[in-house]
Amino acid sequence: MIVRDQWYVAAFGREIGHDLFSRTICGESILFWRTAEGAVTAMSDRCVHRRFPLSQAPTRLVDDRVVCGYHGFTYDAGGRCVAVPGQTRVPRTARLRPYPVLEQDGFVWVFVGDPDRAAGTRVPRAPWLDSPDWTVVSGMEPLAARYDLLVDNLLDLSHETYLHGGYIGTPEVASTPITTEVDDDAGVVYVSRHMDDAECPPFYSRSTGLTGRIARWQDIEYTPPCLYLLHSRIAPVGSVPRPDGSDPDAFHVEVVYAITPETETSTHDFWAVARDFARDDEEVSAFIAEQNRTVVLQDVAALNVLETVVASEPADRQELSINIDTGGLAARRMLARLAAGDAAVAAPVAGA
Ligand code: FES
Ligand SMILES: [Fe+2]
Missing domain, CATH: 3.90.380.10 (Naphthalene 1,2-dioxygenase Alpha Subunit; Chain A, domain 1)
Known part of the structure; x- marks a missing residue:
């Protein structure tokens, strides 16, 4: 029985750098990376287009943007799609699910469940x-x-x-x-x-x-x-x-x-x-x-x-x-x- 609507440790802070890093937490594949400024981001590790895992090569991180290695859908640090191939209009719903994430006591914590509950849920200390x-x-x-x-x-x-x-x-x-x-x-x-x-x-x-x-x-x-x-x-x-x-x-x-x-x-x-x-x-x-x-x-x-x-x-x-x-x-x-x-x-x- 997995308890949702909770913060979980996803990684040690040292594991996440300026490379795409994936870990499955509570059955959900989550993509982590660090922006140029050093903040950890967390979003779904499945491209909204054809579900390609974004942690897989040849997906690349270019200037704080994730470029899907299959057809090039491009996402910003909030998971929003900012470019698609073959057309200028980006579908409004094209967004990777973002996860609340924070770094504390050497751990990267991620909130799994209803994100509106993240702020009111404790993150215990070590x-x-x-x-x-x-x-x-x-x-x-x-x-x-x-x-x-x-x-x-x-x-x-x-x-x-x-x-x-x-x-x-x-x-x-x-x-x-x-x-x-x-x-x-x-x-x-x-x-x-x-x-x-x-x-x-x-x-x-x-x-x-x-x-x-x-x-x-x-x-x-x-x-x-x-x-x-x-x-x-x-x-x-x-x-x-x-x-x-x-x-x-x-x-x-x-x-x-x-x-x-x-x-x-x-x-x-x-x-x-x-x-x-x-x-x-x-x-x-x-x-x-x-x-x-x-x-x-x-x-x-x-x-x-x-x-x-x-x-x-x-x-x-x-x-x-x-x-x-x-x-x-x-x-x-x-x-x-x-x-x-x-x-x-x-x-x-x-x-x-
Ligand atoms: S699966 Fe990512 S762009 Fe097609
Ligand atoms: Fe033991």
Whole structure:
């Protein structure tokens, strides 16, 4: 179930330049490019004439205009057709569907649905990704599974122990109970797991240099449908943040996922890891990037298998949920409300 009338991450800002770039978001093929002034534009990737995909050669971008590579229909940055071959009159309706688009926190967001609703719909923040105080590595992996399976996966991190053992999983992740909070007014699901005396997994021992046991806090904040944050705190056992809020003995990692449906059964799995330590250490950056990508690919492999099962079974298939699933179930309820058009969940959040 794809929720429309929402903002979705379409790309990292770095992916879009002065070349034609296409990505399918929520089943719609969208053409992106950057104008000479640097603004990102988004419009349908289908020529209005005979539906040629404008992202395909020999379509060209000439002075902020897209010239269709089939018969030469020419479009401006707003998607309006400004020239057609063989006649001077351009049909009035010749316009590519434009999409509301904005760039924020290193992401390009696109609004899919009724464009009149774009301005009143929140775009959640991930400020670490575009901050001089954090070092970021990031990537995107294609997932051949429906996006709700990834939401389920990310809302319950107890799977780290089993699926990601040797990377980020240790016994304590699965054995430590979670607390779940649902803020229906703000439309956010929170899931926390605070391990106060845990094994340090390789992902953190090699990046922080901590040896021995650690305090490991995982605080998830999911803003449906697209943005998932994992506030991760790693510290020597017994260390807690000071009353003034500072936390000098701890290492902080902000893990960000943007979960964007490509189609009903495939997903763009954007990931980013921001850290506030070893900030100039390129070896640590390379290590974290490689480790996190491996972890993401472990999820991708498992969810690709699960998709084939889910696709072969009826929608009311039997599942058995336990405590660890509380966050995932809350997320499902919130997504269902969004799909039903509950404006309270989709409204901009003050200060967000
Ligand atoms: S399909 Fe684009 S000009 Fe004919
Ligand atoms: Fe995972």
